Amino acid sequence: MTDELTPETLDEDEQPIKQRKNGLYPGVSDELAASMKTGWADTELRDLEPIEQAPNTARRREALSRRFPGERLVIPAGNLKTRSNDTEYDFRAATEYVHLTGDQTEDSVLVLEPRENGEGHDATLYRLPRSNRENGEFWLDGMGELWVGRRNSLAEAAALLGVDCADVRELAGALREATGPVRVVRGHDAGIEAALADKVTAERDEELRVYLSEARLIKDEFEIGELQKAVDSTVRGFEDVVKVLDKAEATSERYIEGTFFLRARVEGNDVGYGSICAAGPHATTLHWVRNNGQVRSGDLLLLDAGVETNTLYTADVTRTLPINGTYTDLQRKIYDAVYEAQEAGIAAVKPGAAFRDFHDAAQRVLAEKLVEWGLVEGPVDRVLELGLQRRWTLHGTGHMLGLDVHDCAVARTETYVNGTLEAGMVLTVEPGLYFQADDLTVPEEYRGIGVRIEDDILVTEDGNRNLSAALPRRSDEVEAWMARLTRQRA
DSSP states (O other), rough: OOOOOOOTSSSSSOOOOOOOOOSOOOOOOOHHHTTTTOOOOOOOOOOOOOOHHHHHHEEEEEEHHHHTOEEEEEEEEOOOOOOEEEOOOOOOOHHHHHHHHHHTTTEEEEEEOTTTSSOOOEEEEEEEEEESSSSSSHHTTTTTTHHOOOOOOOOHHHHTTTTTTEEGGGGHHHHOOSSOOOEEOOOOOOOHHHHHTTTTOHHHHHHHHHHHHHSSSSOOOHHHHHHHHHHHHHHHHHHHHHHTTHHHHSHHHHHHHHHHHHHHHHSSSEEOOOOEEEEEEGGGGGGGOOOOOOOOTTTEEEEOEEEOTSSSOOOOOEEEEEETOOOOHHHHHHHHHHHHHHHHHHOOOTTBBBBBHOOOOOOHHHHHHHHHHTOSSSOOHHHHHHHHTHHHSSSSSOOSSSTTHHHHHSSSSTTTTBBBBOOOOOEEOOEEEOOTTTTTSSOOOGTEEEEEOOOEEEEEETTEEEETTOOOOOHHHHHHHHHHHHHHHH
């Protein structure tokens, strides 16, 4: 990477917004500074059409306005985070901000300003304008567009997002002078929080955050379409992995991770979370993301991965695959038990059902299997009452899905975990059985086997729809699917 120039010859009032530190900085002559101010074409984009979700984000802002009348509401996108020295991690805008704007630009802030007549709010999106060419910002500033790329002008952003836009550099000062009740979504922009420090309370701010989390429980048609796109790309990513399992055997789990990541970057924005590419005994570690282990014929591969779309909606799918294409008898027995539990869980997903019902249904099947195999003493009701099956089932059977892989995470217990399913909710159903390599309470042949099957389920008016149904689940179907893909590879 290259180092930025330093504007040694520019007047103080011409200094760009931000200068990177460290590195070698040659001087800038007056002649060069003057040259860089002129000779640039007009690149303003005109006649822009609003983004597809603009009507949806407008409705969400209106609902937010109704919920908190007369209060100023501040929702930041967040800032870049330093990875090392003058390099940053890839930016991922705050979920609350994306849901309300459709925008993903760092340093931006949505503000809903209560109208003086008390009727609703005026929404303004504060963001950085185009890089300034008069003061040299566009080439001297480390975040100028010659360094990191062009950003939309305020007029362009307003046309695309369907909301008025203003310069974010004016916002902190305005917030310090503001009067009246204010709420801010915390944890994303320390500068904005500092400007509001004497005007907000943690309790009131948490009420805003909880509301915004619960507002995502029911997805609209645009969101369901984006989730289906994410799932469809994920299915293709799983197919990609099966086709290269021979190469993964010659390298490591990282080959699997890289293969899936390529699909995510080609068809979407990124992976929605760190891919779990767990071969052999690593499959018994729930969140194995090191992905540095060996891939061996005869073992299972637990692949838990999801593509994130360009609008930041993510899939979350898991399959447990025989690396050589065929399950052993014991692997099949355990896999089929998890499949049966997942079938029971999916069947329990319907409008009006309690959110916990699908978990309870899946856990009962797994407990029955563990009793049947002699791994835990029955009866089944006793096992469930004492939670004894959890030694091998470990986790909950699913969660809400959307802009976050664990969406709606700060919703109130009574509206989520103890709530009722409604049409438009999207959740995962993902039971599993995990026999740790050092578990002396099970026969030796069980040890080191981990199986999880996970699908993304939409609650419909009359039941549910499996968004990831294109990916085989039944053990014989998985084997046939893998054989077909392997023949295509040959």
